[in-house]
Amino acid sequence: MPLHYRTNQCKRQENEKTNVLAPNQEMRYPINMEQNRFSYCPQCGTNEIETLGGGRKWKCPKCGFVLYNNVASAVGLVIENAEGEILFEKRAREPRKGFLVLPGGFTDPDETSEEAAYRECMEETGTAPEKLKYLCSFPNTYDYKGIRYKTCDIFFTASLPEGFSLKAQEGEVDAFIWKKIETKEDVETCPIAFDSAKNTLLKWLEEK
Ligand SMILES: [Zn+2]
Numbered sequence: 001m002p003l004h005y006r007t008n009q010c011k012r013q014e015n016e017k018t019n020v021l022a023p024n025q026e027m028r029y030p031i032n033m034e035q036n037r038f039s040y041c042p043q044c045g046t047n048e049i050e051t052l053g054g055g056r057k058w059k060c061p062k063c064g065f066v067l068y069n070n071v072a073s074a075v076g077l078v079i080e081n082a083e084g085e086i087l088f089e090k091r092a093r094e095p096r097k098g099f100l101v102l103p104g105g106f107t108d109p110d111e112t113s114e115e116a117a118y119r120e121c122m123e124e125t126g127t128a129p130e131k132l133k134y135l136c137s138f139p140n141t142y143d144y145k146g147i148r149y150k151t152c153d154i155f156f157t158a159s160l161p162e163g164f165s166l167k168a169q170e171g172e173v174d175a176f177i178w179k180k181i182e183t184k185e186d187v188e189t190c191p192i193a194f195d196s197a198k199n200t201l202l203k204w205l206e207e208k
Contacts, residue, residue, distance in 0.1 A: 003097040033069065033148045041065050054146065056159035074140070074151045075117040076104030076197055077129060077158045078204055085178035086201070087160075089124060091193055092113070092174040095143050099193035100177060102200070104153070113154045121158070125176070126167030136203050140196035181205065 002069040041049040044063035052059055058067045079087040079102075088100040096207025104125050107116040114132055135155045142149040166176050181187060186202045 018047050033150065036069055036147055042067075045065075069150075071139075072142075072149055072151045073107040073113065074105060074115075074142075074153045075107060075120060076102040076115055076153055076155045076200065077111050078102060078135060078155060078200065079121075079129065079158050079160060081160070081178060083178070084180060084182075086181045087167075088175040088177045088179055088192075089172075089189075091171050092170075092178060098174070098181075099191050101193045102155070102197045106151075108109035113157070117154075117158070118157045121205045124169045125160075126169075127160050129156075130155045130161055132158045135207075136148075136200055138199045140194050142194070147162055151196075153200075154193075155156035155196075155200045171177075 036055040040059040043065040046062040105120040107169045
């Protein structure tokens with residue numbers, strides 16, 4: 001872990017009580033999760049529950065209840081067909097309904113990222129991915145029903161078996177869209193739902 005990051009972690013802990021960052025505190029990413037608040041402690045019901053660390057943690061001064069809003073692990077797949085097009089899904093629900101995503105989703109408890117990538121692709125497209133290979137990871141923000149979830153999205157390249165047929169998961173995927181992604185502009189003009197997928201496709205282009 002780089003030293004500057006460790007230092008920030010310590011400062012962050014020192015400042016948790018006041019929820020204010022020291023003027024000299026530099027953070028790699030701003031922590032903007034302040035809307036993640038409880039009105040009452042879920043354990044004892046007091047209304048004194050505190051939101052600390054910019055929304056990273058809740059703590060009850062009455063009963064000692066502590067809950068961390070940890071970063072969630074998620075996965076995505078960059079799937080290219082024989083025509084050199086990338087597979088996108090049009091989202092069927094919020095957040096970012098109607099925008100395009102790469103196949104993928106949240107990692108389940110006790111699952112590896114590879115297993116999650118395989119499972120999510122099966123669920124969303126009805127097809128088993130082949131040749132899963134780690135590509136990169138990027139942080140992401142997922143706002144859902146007033147709660148801000150911070151994720152670390154892990155991306156894989158993959159292919160689909162010969163003669164595959166796609167079956168959209170009901171309630172999740174409205175349509176499949178194959179798109180040529182050959183330039184930075186192709187990424188920037190594509191209505192991609194989340195920054196992590198945008199950043200991944202830019203990196204994928206660079207390394208191609
Ligand atoms: Zn409590």
